[in-house]
Amino acid sequence: MKIGELAERSGVTRDTIRFYERNGLIRSRPGQSATNNYRDYPEDNLFQLEFLTRARDAGMSIADLQDIVNATEGSCDMEAAKNVIGAKISELKEREEQIRKVVLFLEESLQKL
Amino acid sequence: MKIGELAERSGVTRDTIRFYERNGLIRSRPGQSATNNYRDYPEDNLFQLEFLTRARDAGMSIADLQDIVNATEGSCDMEAAKNVIGAKISELKEREEQIRKVVLFLEESLQKL
DNA sequence: GAAAACAATAGACCATTGTCCATGGTTTGG
DNA sequence: CCAAACCATGGACAATGGTCTATTGTTTTC
Numbered sequence: 657m658k659i660g661e662l663a664e665r666s667g668v669t670r671d672t673i674r675f676y677e678r679n680g681l682i683r684s685r686p687g688q689s690a691t692n693n694y695r696d697y698p699e700d701n702l703f704q705l706e707f708l709t710r711a712r713d714a715g716m717s718i719a720d721l722q723d724i725v726n727a728t729e730g731s732c733d734m735e736a737a738k739n740v741i742g743a744k745i746s747e748l749k750e751r752e753e754q755i756r757k758v759v760l761f762l763e764e765s766l767q768k769l
Numbered sequence: 770m771k772i773g774e775l776a777e778r779s780g781v782t783r784d785t786i787r788f789y790e791r792n793g794l795i796r797s798r799p800g801q802s803a804t805n806n807y808r809d810y811p812e813d814n815l816f817q818l819e820f821l822t823r824a825r826d827a828g829m830s831i832a833d834l835q836d837i838v839n840a841t842e843g844s845c846d847m848e849a850a851k852n853v854i855g856a857k858i859s860e861l862k863e864r865e866e867q868i869r870k871v872v873l874f875l876e877e878s879l880q881k882l
Numbered sequence: 883g884a885a886a887a888c889a890a891t892a893g894a895c896c897a898t899t900g901t902c903c904a905t906g907g908t909t910t911g912g
Numbered sequence: 913c914c915a916a917a918c919c920a921t922g923g924a925c926a927a928t929g930g931t932c933t934a935t936t937g938t939t940t941t942c
Contacts, residue, residue, distance in 0.1 A: 660918060671901055674920090679899095692908050694919055707874060714868040715828045718899070728878060737882055741875050748872050755827040755865045761820060762858050765841060769850055773888060783889090784931055792929095805938050807889055831929070 658687075662697045666705040673697075673705070681708055681721050715751055720744060771800075775810045779818040786810075786818070794821055794834050828864055833857060 663670045676682050682704050684695040711721055724744060727737035776783045789795050795817050797808040824834055837857060840850035 658919075669901080670919090672899090675900060689908090692919070694908080707871075710867055710874075711871050712899090714864065714871045716871070724875070728882070734882055738879060741879055741882075745872055745875050745879075748868050748875075751827065752865055752868045752872075754823055755861050755868070758820075758824050758827045758829070759858055759861050759865075761823075762837070762854050762861075766851060766854055766858075769841070769847055769854075771889075782931080785929090787890090788930060802938090805889070807938080825929090 657697050657699070658694055659684075659697060662701055662705070666702055666709075668705050668709060676705075676708060676718075679718055679722060681718070681725055714748060716744070716748070720747075770810050770812070771807055772797075772810060775814055775818070779815055779822075781818050781822060789818075789821060792831055792835060794831070794838055827861060829857070829861075833860075 657665075659670050659673055662668075663673055666673075668676075673682070677684060682697075682701050684697045684701070687694040687696040708721060723740050727740035770778075772783050772786060775781075776786060779786075781789075786795070790797060795810075795814050797810045797814070800807040800809040821834060836853050840853040
């Protein structure tokens, strides 16, 4: 599909899609037309964009996501890939823990008000 | 205490302490010396900085923290303050949920590798 | 009493994460 | 056929959250 449709269906703006693509988080291929150079975005970019959006919401950086993409798709070395992803999981759990603590603190504050 | 000691004990750099203070997240008072204008940072700034650091790690923005500070300390209106903090708690829980989902996804990816 | 360490202020600088704009070409609907 | 909508590229712009530097004055330490 073309970028407009992808944007429409994913809820991610064209600009952001291009930004992600420039940063290697998604991939498109040349379209089939001879008269233009419109890119073709395969269906599964929908899935990837959903993940990327979720991950960004969860607080992961573009750099984090690049690490994951590199690990899972460029991975000649399975062991290294697993380590990268395992590390990201740890970081996320750490962050979850921080959030829990802050929530507790805020709930205490609410009591005191 | 002076800013250097606060930085040392809190693990937050002078620059960042000043940045937070400029943005109203912490407060100092004039020192007692007549010959300089070094600020005096009360002991409880240690506690506040710990909270701020945690909250930043949890993904809260400076603006979020300003809202909380304004709600808790400038609060003439208790009800409004509670609403502000309640809203922040909701946002944090939402984020926690996002993180959980991303962790699940990454753990699935690990299986597949 | 001089050097080293510390403080205040102001402004420049930086990375990150988009978003917007200009330009120029292509496709499509009426 | 032609205007409106779409696409690609490149670069400018913006907000956020610090971080660094320069300058000038103060305190501490040897």
